[in-house]
Each structure stands twice: as structure tokens, then as C-alpha cells.
Amino acid sequence: MKIPPVKGTRDFYPAGMAVRNWIIDGWKRVSLRxxxxxxDGPIFxxxxxxxIKSGDEIAEQLFSFQDRGGRDLAIRPEITPTLARMVNQQINSLPRPIKWFSVPRLCRAERPQKGRLREFFQWNIDIIGIDDVLADAEVIFTTVDYLRDVGLTSSDIKVKISSRKLLAAVLTKVGVxxxxxxxxxxxxxxKAKLPAETFSALLAEQVPDAARAEKVRAFVELKNVSEIKNVVPYKMGSDVDDAINEMAECIRLLDIMDVGDYCVFDPSIVRGLxxxxxxxxxxxxVVGQLRAxxxxxxxxxxxxxxxxxxxxxxxMGMGDCVLEILLREKGLLDESVLRKELDFFVIDLTVERRDSDGVLSEDEAVRLTARLRSLGLSAEFSYKSAGLGKQLKEASSRNAKKCIIIGDEFKNGELVVKDMxxxxxxxxxxxxxxxxxQA
RNA sequence: GUGAGAGUAGCUCAGUUGGAUAGAGCACCGGGUUGUGGUCCCGGGGGUCGCGGGUUCGAAUCCCGUCUCUCACCCCA
Structure with a gap:
């Protein structure tokens, strides 16, 4: 009986595993620097x-179960609650700022579609204990630092930045x-997914006052922080003023960090929860074809x-599914990045002539390969005692950098080293x- | 939860108005080639045409059911 893989899961064959490791290694490398x-914490x-922080609807999208002691448990759909639990547990002894990252494997019982599976990996970075907008900028910088590192340019992707504080202050000021x-x-x-007329119609439903609705619409379409005063006049020291200053400071810091070209102010960004x-x-x-x-x-x-x-x-959280689709589309996941390499492929041609020449040993390839490996080099030999041509072919397909050929010259203790x-x-x-x- | 589309070899797909033993490319294995590879040539293995039923002399092809997958909506921590 053939059993199919579970919906929304992936099997990582070596080629796919190489991609996954490449992505995750990048996340870790950039986090550390x-x-x-x-x-990390437990997976359930x-x-x-x-x-606690999510509604019932989201709880329905959990893989949950009861253990044999009757405890209600769930496989983690995110790691932030675990982070909060861990930090709270040792809050008085952890030096601040707490700058932690994790690459948890997460599960969500949603219906899979493009860029969304039921099991995935998600890079998380958090800075805890810092009120300053500098910490927000550093989180954004680290995110861009990775994306730039793997070859995505500011014409491929944009970080759209907004502020809940600013949005709330503006809406209050407008009279919502x-x-x-x-x-x-x-x-x-x-908004980004809706046609302009549909958005206006839905906005009118929520904000019946046409003047107010128009201000809201004008605000979320702004491209620049300095233009806010044209839509919503405000006083120095007001909530709106504070929020704008913070927003502007964030953007200024990102410019100083030299990632300003990746970042845009976009007040229509609010995030789900x-x-x-x-x-x-x-x-x-930038094309806007993929989910975030x-x-x-x-x-x-x-x-x-x-x-x-x-x-x-x-x-910040970043999943591996959409990222992989984008990297593939941009040609940043080509084989050369991921191809496994072999330092040496050892070919023994003495095997079949051992009988007529007692000096040579059929074990030389195995002996030499093992020595190379113990020196920290990757080395392989063929399981088949085929001719030189066939073995070189095998070495090529294994992407060996060099071949060591054990042939007649081995009688004098000599080997042929071939640069492939x-x-x-x-x-x-x-x-x-x-x-x-060894040197 | 709602809607649409698709299921033929490991992968990507062809398969004519229903017709004989269901094909191609790639991949895999072997040979050409027993001391010189990558490209080339030849051969081989691999299929319950998603599954079940029906129509028919005859079904991958038509009909009904069912399962699975994909995409979109909802949601997106």
C-alpha cells in the first residue's frame, strides 16, 4: 500500500535539502553578524x-492534540509565545538588550496554496528591552542585510514601513x-489587493462621513512622511507629531545604515493582528505577485x-516558502550555488592486475580515501571496478575537483593527480x- | 469553510472523430571505450492512464461517482 505525503508537507530529497540548508545557513550567518x-524551544x-494573543479563528488553524495525561497541546504555529515564555521565565537575569534569533519549524493547519504550506521554517529575530526606534531600524536592517546578502536588490524587493502609532493618531485626529x-x-x-473603486466603496461603508473617508484614503496613499501635514494638519507635540517624528527617525536611521533604497514609507501597511x-x-x-x-x-x-x-x-518573521519562490524566480538559486563538491575522487586501476603483480593491492583506493577523509578532505572511490574512462566519468558526475589515479606508477610509490x-x-x-x- | 482548474513513467508532457502491445524528452541503469572525463551514439528497466462504476464489439479518450493535488477567496500569528 502506497501512502502519500501529508497535504502541505515537503519531502526534502538531497537537492531540496541543499536549498533548505543554504537558506537557513544564510539566516543564521546574518543573525550572528x-x-x-x-x-529554540519545544515544537509543542x-x-x-x-x-492568548490570537483569536479563536487562528486557534482553529492549529494542529492540536491531547497527550495521555489529558493535557491540551498544540504544535507551534509561531515561536513568539515560546520566546515570551522563555524571556519571562528568566527576565531578571537576562542581560539587556535581549537580541535573540531562531529558525523554528512551524505547523499551521491552513489550506495550502502558493507560498503557504502546512509545515515550514521561519526565521525570527527579536530585540527585547529597547524602547528606542533604533531597535526597530536594526531589525529592519538585519532583514535587509540577509536579503541583500543572497543577491536580492532594491529593484527586486521593498520593505514597506508604517506605524500603528501613527495610524492610530491620524485616525483619531481625523475623527474615526x-x-x-x-x-x-x-x-x-x-488595500493593495483591491481595485481602487472597491476600496473606496468599502471605506465609505466604514467611514460614512465623506470628508473623513477622503482624508483616510489620502493618508494611506502618501509616499512620504513629510506630506502628512498636507492631509492632516497637526500641532507640535501632538500624538501625530510624536508618531511622525518616530517614523521619520526610523527612516533616517535606515538611510545611515545604507539600506534606505530598500525601504519605503507605506501607511497602508498595518499587519494582521x-x-x-x-x-x-x-x-x-516589487512586482507584487507574491504574498509577503x-x-x-x-x-x-x-x-x-x-x-x-x-x-x-x-x-521580525520570515518564512522559507515565499522566499524560495522569489529566489528561484530571480535565478539566485542556480545549481552552482548549491552543487556539492568533492575534493578528491580516487581511482584504482591495479585491481584486476593484482594477480599478475603481487606488489599492488586492491585496497589502495580505500586506504587512500580514508586517509584523505581523516585529513578533513572530501573523498570518494568507485564501488565498481570499471576502466579509467568510466571512472573519470563517474568522478565528473560527482563534481570532483581532482582525481587521484592509482596505476602502474604506484609500483614506484607514485600517483597521478589529475585536475578535473x-x-x-x-x-x-x-x-x-x-x-x-597536511600543510 | 467557499469557488475554479488539473490528475498518463521518478520529472515535464504528447496521445487525432473511442481502435491493435500507451509514447517522447529529461533522469536512472548498462554498453560503445580494460590508462583519460564532461559533449556523442546504441540499448535497457520503469505505467492498474488517480480510484470505482457505467455506456460500447472496443475506453487514457464518453457519462456518473469518488479521492487527491494545484490555484484563488476567507485567514495569514
Whole structure:
């Protein structure tokens, strides 16, 4: 009986595993050079932990189960609650700022579609304990640092940055009631996907006052922080003023960090859930055909919501699915990046003539390969005792840099070392070769 | 949860108004070639045409059911 793979999961054959490792190694490398330390938690937690900051609808998209002791558990759909739990547990002994990263494997019982699977990897970085917008900028910089590192340019992707604080201040100033915010956020979040007329119609439903609706529409279409005053006049020291200054400072810092060309102010970015409190951002492909590559923002109430003290936090999450699609589209995942390399392929031609020449041993290829490996080099031999041509062919298909041929010359302790790229070959004494490789 | 599309070899796909033993390219294995590879030539293995039923002398092809996958919506932590 053939059993198919479970919906929304992936089998990582060696080629796919190479891609996955390449992506994850990049995430880790960039996290470390940006000063983040790695952490991880269990892949399942108490179900209720995932219900704290998310509504029931999201709880329905969990893989949950009961253990034999009757505990309600769930496979983690995100790692932020685990982070909050871990930080809260040791909050008084952790040096600040807490700059941590993780690459958890996550599961969500959603219906899979392009760029969204039921099991995936997600890079998370968080800075906890810093109120300053500099921390938000550093999170965004680290995100761009990675994307730029793997070859994506500012004409491939943009980080769209906004601020929940600014949005709330502007909406208040415009005269929208606080109770309306959440449903309005949901609409604004959808703006990019909707035709302009549909958006206007839906906006009119939520904000019946035409003048107010027009101000909201004008605000979310702004491309520049300095233009806000044209839509919503404000006073020095007001909430709007504070939020604008913070937003402008974030953008100024990103310019100083030399990633300004990747970043744009986009007030229509709000992010799904209500727990963001300040700067929010999403990374999108410029063409806009894919779902968000990553996103994040400030969530100053999170630790408190998980039973800890009120400590500010800001962070980012990026999944591997959309990223891989984009990298493939841009030709940044070509074989040369991922092809496995072999330092040496050892060919023994003495095998079949051993009987007529007792000096030679059929074990030489195995012996030499093992010595090369113990020197830290990757080395292979053929399981088949085929002719030289066949074995060189095998070496080529294994992408060997060099071949070592054990032939007649081995009677004098000499080996042929062939460079597979240039085709050049030389006779080398075995001891000299090993001495050379050891150095 | 709602809607649309697609299922033929490991992969990408052809398969005419229903017709004989279901094909190609790539991949894999072997040979050409027992001391010189990558390109080339020849050969081989691999299929319950998603599954079940129906129509028919005859079904990959037509009909019904069913399963699975993909895409979009909802949602997106």
C-alpha cells in the first residue's frame, strides 16, 4: 500500500535539502553578524499559550492534540509565545538588550496554496528591552542585510514601513472612533489587493462621513512622511507629531545604515493582528505577485500579555516558502550555488592486475580515501571496478575537483593527480602528496 | 469553510472523430571505450492512464461517482 505525503508537507530529497540548508545557513550567518544569539524551544506547547494573543479563528488553524495525561497541546504555529515564555521565565537575569534569533519549524493547519504550506521554517529575530526606534531600524536592517546578502536588490524587493502609532493618531485626529480601528485596519491591510473603486466603496461603508473617508484614503496613499501635514494638519507635540517624528527617525536611521533604497514609507501597511504597537513593516517583491516575504514590528505589550513585566520588544518573521519562490524566480538559486563538491575522487586501476603483480593491492583506493577523509578532505572511490574512462566519468558526475589515479606508477610509490577542471595531471609521490595536503 | 482548474513513467508532457502491445524528452541503469572525463551514439528497466462504476464489439479518450493535488477567496500569528 502506497501512502502519500501529508497535504502541505515537503519531502526534502538531497537537492531540496541543499536549498533548505543554504537558506537557513544564510539566516543564521546574518543573525550572528548582527549580534543576535540563537535560541529554540519545544515544537509543542500548551494549546492555551497560542490562544492568548490570537483569536479563536487562528486557534482553529492549529494542529492540536491531547497527550495521555489529558493535557491540551498544540504544535507551534509561531515561536513568539515560546520566546515570551522563555524571556519571562528568566527576565531578571537576562542581560539587556535581549537580541535573540531562531529558525523554528512551524505547523499551521491552513489550506495550502502558493507560498503557504502546512509545515515550514521561519526565521525570527527579536530585540527585547529597547524602547528606542533604533531597535526597530536594526531589525529592519538585519532583514535587509540577509536579503541583500543572497543577491536580492532594491529593484527586486521593498520593505514597506508604517506605524500603528501613527495610524492610530491620524485616525483619531481625523475623527474615526476607536471602536472602528480594528475593522478599518483589516480593510487598509487589504488595500493593495483591491481595485481602487472597491476600496473606496468599502471605506465609505466604514467611514460614512465623506470628508473623513477622503482624508483616510489620502493618508494611506502618501509616499512620504513629510506630506502628512498636507492631509492632516497637526500641532507640535501632538500624538501625530510624536508618531511622525518616530517614523521619520526610523527612516533616517535606515538611510545611515545604507539600506534606505530598500525601504519605503507605506501607511497602508498595518499587519494582521492587533498586538503591534509601533513601527510595522512588510517585505514584498516589487512586482507584487507574491504574498509577503516577511514582516514584523513593535509589540510592546507582548511580554506583559504572557504574564511578565511590561518590557518593550520589536521583531521580525520570515518564512522559507515565499522566499524560495522569489529566489528561484530571480535565478539566485542556480545549481552552482548549491552543487556539492568533492575534493578528491580516487581511482584504482591495479585491481584486476593484482594477480599478475603481487606488489599492488586492491585496497589502495580505500586506504587512500580514508586517509584523505581523516585529513578533513572530501573523498570518494568507485564501488565498481570499471576502466579509467568510466571512472573519470563517474568522478565528473560527482563534481570532483581532482582525481587521484592509482596505476602502474604506484609500483614506484607514485600517483597521478589529475585536475578535473584543467585536465592537467602530474606524477606525485604518495608521501609528498599527503605531506602537502597536511600543510 | 467557499469557488475554479488539473490528475498518463521518478520529472515535464504528447496521445487525432473511442481502435491493435500507451509514447517522447529529461533522469536512472548498462554498453560503445580494460590508462583519460564532461559533449556523442546504441540499448535497457520503469505505467492498474488517480480510484470505482457505467455506456460500447472496443475506453487514457464518453457519462456518473469518488479521492487527491494545484490555484484563488476567507485567514495569514
Amino acid at each position: 548582527n549580534g543576535f544569539e540563537e535560541y 506547547e500548551y494549546l492555551k499559550m497560542f490562544q 472612533a476607536k471602536e472602528q480601528f480594528d475593522s478599518l485596519y483589516a480593510l487598509l491591510d487589504k 492587533a498586538y503591534y504597537t509601533g513601527i510595522v513593516f512588510e517585505v514584498h517583491d 516575504i516577511g514582516g514584523g514590528g513593535r509589540f510592546d505589550n507582548l511580554l506583559h500579555d504572557f504574564g511578565g513585566p511590561s518590557i518593550p520588544a520589536t521583531g 577542471a584543467t585536465g592537467e595531471q602530474e606524477l606525485v609521490k604518495l608521501d609528498e602528496l599527503l605531506k602537502q595536503l
